[in-house]
Amino acid sequence: MSDSVLIAAILPVIALCYYVYKKxxxxxxxxxxxxxxxxxxxxxxxxxxxxxxxxxxFPSESAVSFIVLFINVFMGIAIIEEGLKWLIIKxxxxxxxxxxEIYDIIVYSVFTSLGFAAxxxxxxxxxxxxxxxxxxxxxxVPGHACFAVLMGYxxxxxxxxxxxxxKSKCTTNKILSILVPTVFHTMYDxxxxxxxxxxTGDVVLYFFIFDIIMVVICFITVNRVSKVQQNxxxxxxxxNIVNNNGLVEVKTNHNINFCPLCGNNVMNSNxxxxxxxxxx
Numbered sequence: 001m002s003d004s005v006l007i008a009a010i011l012p013v014i015a016l017c018y019y020v021y022k023k024x025x026x027x028x029x030x031x032x033x034x035x036x037x038x039x040x041x042x043x044x045x046x047x048x049x050x051x052x053x054x055x056x057x058f059p060s061e062s063a064v065s066f067i068v069l070f071i072n073v074f075m076g077i078a079i080i081e082e083g084l085k086w087l088i089i090k091x092x093x094x095x096x097x098x099x100x101e102i103y104d105i106i107v108y109s110v111f112t113s114l115g116f117a118a119x120x121x122x123x124x125x126x127x128x129x130x131x132x133x134x135x136x137x138x139x140x141v142p143g144h145a146c147f148a149v150l151m152g153y154x155x156x157x158x159x160x161x162x163x164x165x166x167k168s169k170c171t172t173n174k175i176l177s178i179l180v181p182t183v184f185h186t187m188y189d190x191x192x193x194x195x196x197x198x199x200t201g202d203v204v205l206y207f208f209i210f211d212i213i214m215v216v217i218c219f220i221t222v223n224r225v226s227k228v229q230q231n232x233x234x235x236x237x238x239x240n241i242v243n244n245n246g247l248v249e250v251k252t253n254h255n256i257n258f259c260p261l262c263g264n265n266v267m268n269s270n271x272x273x274x275x276x277x278x279x280x
Contacts, residue, residue, distance in 0.1 A: 008133035009125040023226035040115025043084040078185035106152030113148035147181040
């Protein structure tokens with residue numbers, strides 16, 4: 001593989017990592033991010049073995065209908081890849097002391113996922129060349145980043161629910177942190193595979209509509225959550241946010257238009273509708 005093709009395979013990963021990293025006003029430690037990137041890359045090994053085994057049970061290339069294909073991709077590909085990433089994020093970053101702002105977990109998720117995408121990209125580009133590199137830079141690598149943003153977003157909601165001592169909501173959001181990206185991953189892959197089987201323009205149209213909507217949702221999420229730079233541990237310690245009978249309450253007389261924990265619009269509200277934080 002030529003140097004130019006290798007650069008083309010890695011460059012979109014570097015670009016997206018840098019974009020997400022720069023949106024964080026209080027940057028995360030480089031050693032933690034490189035560790036997550038490396039662990040994400042290593043997940044390609046067990047993912048390859050597990051997917052190869054499951055392909056005989058949930059074949060994705062010979063499905064008789066889109067519904068069957070969706071189920072097979074969900075069980076044989078998406079849940080494996082997203083599940084391995086989820087385990088790394090949960091056990092290596094969710095309880096890490098550096099996770100003190102809700103945007104942090106999105107950064108961790110993206111680095112983990114793009115570590116996986118980097119190895120996958122190199123392997124595909126090694127076979128397909130520059131054309132595949134360009135196509136995957138536009139579609140596949142941003143797709144992995146989007147799945148990671150969705151995963152990190154629900155992990156952040158779980159963290160906020162934990163601070164609010166809301167165990168059921170915390171558990172629900174942890175489940176959503178694996179379920180939502182897996183469903184999006186499944187739809188993404190299933191539409192692409194279905195197109196290769198039926199080769200109709202309608203499927204391509206559906207894919208691009210789905211892809212654009214997903215990218216827009218994730219772009220908005222990154223930009224909104226990255227602006228919420230509320231340090232959870234510091235504010236709890238300084239009394240700006242205090243525990244009040246099992247709730248977390250903002251202790252301030254100033255007008256608050258956005259929730260300091262999750263960034264949701266709370267104008268004229270006493271509680272945040274997304275995370276349950278008591279505002280006034």
